[in-house]
Amino acid sequence: MINLKIDPEFQSQIPPLTDDEFKQLEENILKEGKLLSPLIVWNNTLVDGHNRYTILQKHPEIYFSTMPLRFENREEAIAWICQNQLGRRNLSPEQKRYLLGKQYEAEKKAAKIFRGNQYTLAKKSGGAHDDNHHSGKKTCDRIAEENGVSRASVLRASHYTRGIDIADNLSPGIKQKVFSGEVKFTNEEMSKLVQASVEHRSDVLAQILHPEALEVLESASAEFEPEKAEPVPMPTPQTEEFRCYHVPDEFMKVYKSLSRATEMMKNSWKKTLKNNPSYFTDPEKQKVLRFAMQRPANYLTEIETYLEKALAEALEGEKTA
Template sequence: MINLKIDPEFQNQIPPLTDDEYKQLEENILKEGKLLSPLIVWNNTLVDGHNRYAILQKHPEIYFSTMPLRFENREEAIAWICRNQLGRRNLSPEQKRYLLGKQYEAERKAAKIFRGNQYTLAKKSGGTHDDNHHSGKKTCDRIAEENGVSRASVLRASHYTRGIDIADNLSPGIKQKVFSGEVKFTNEEMSKLVLSSPDKRQDVFAEIMHPEITKAMETANADPKADEPVPMPISNPEQFKGYQVPDECMKVYKTLSMATEMMRNTWKRVLKNNQSYLSDPEKQKVLRYAMQRPAHYLNELEACMEQILSESIEEAEKTA
């Protein structure tokens, strides 16, 4: 059994198989008793065939072969992976758009590296070198023609891909949810994320994921007569029976209440997708630990309010 290196970046460009697809692939390999197609490698690093190699790890008796390919750099390898996937698999529109953009970005970087090396060689030798590998049509036009799409589609895919990578960094696992169709993003949303400054991306991503909450908050700020939001929790609810928020305080009240609603919706969504955290004692510790911070903040805020009120009363009594 040859131990091949697994490069996470290479592996992440390959759309994952469903459980049924993986099971069917394993059954086919076991039935044949060997791999019909060689694994593609670059300097002992696996480039294509990650699912088949995972099955081989479970069944070392299966015969397989490798086919080495030569790449000048990692970007060329990534571009090859994307081009290979685009040409041979049934892909969802999201997967195809992502791979299209990733191929374009990788080939652009590879071309820059090539030109840099070409310049260095030319300077050392005093001559020039023919750009055979990168000659011909521009990268964008060539990729568009290869995939039967417009040049604009490739450029939009580039922004989409970069946006998905940023989103996956902000919320690990979101890319796979996009590929499975559980989550959908538009080109415009991903462009907005890409063009935002790094310190604002978390806020932009939250707006994209929860547009209904953002819209509700904007409505609350703009219209003090909007529908009542969910009240914030209080330590003594009896004292607020029949209480009406004064009109001049409504804007602040609604904004704070909407923030509470946003937190509640986030918790509900996360727990709905991770229900074991409600029943597993060890995972419950994680929830209780996460609950400490908001609870501690609200308790501190209430204590601070009581302290300021007490000091105000004392000051008023002194001057009375």
């Protein structure tokens, strides 16, 4: 039994087996007593066959062989893994879309690395590289043809893949939830995440994952019109019910001024929270939000306390007089 290196990035490109699929694979290998297909390796690093290698570690008596492949760099290895996995029949649409985009992105990076080397493809083969495969077709067109999709589908898959990787970096484990169908993202949502600035990506992801939070915010921030000429009904709390108090004209100036201040605060909070929706869903960020909410709430409570005290003093003064 040889010890092969496991590269987490290589392994993460391979869609995981379900428990039943893994169990069935293990039973088949034990029945055969050997691996029918060799493990693919690159410089003693496992490239393909991670599930089978896990089973081998449990059953070292099983005979197996390895097949070394040569890659110029790790991006070429990733592209090969994706291309190999795309040949599987049991991929979900999300897995296929991700692998399609990952292969394209990996081959583009491999091409850039290769062009940056001292020896160019032109010197090695007599032809120009320029993002072309040795067949002469552009990478995007070739991958599209190999998988029976359009060129536009490959480009959309590229944005989708980059978005999934960003989402998984922000929220580890989310890629597997996408592959299992527990979470679904559209191409448009992933493009929005890719195009967002680095500092805003967590909020964009929160907005995508929890759109209901924004709906609540929009509902709570309905338009207010303090400029109406007619008196505006103001609910006043009573014992168990509310009655309407109409602001007299001579009080309207003060009422409008305070109403504008309230509206300015609402709009400011609405804008800030709309741009930072993760403060609704992240427990640590919620603490900051709640702390910020305490200040205006405490101030209004202080005014309410002062009003009650001032009114009580005024009534006491009238009795004394």
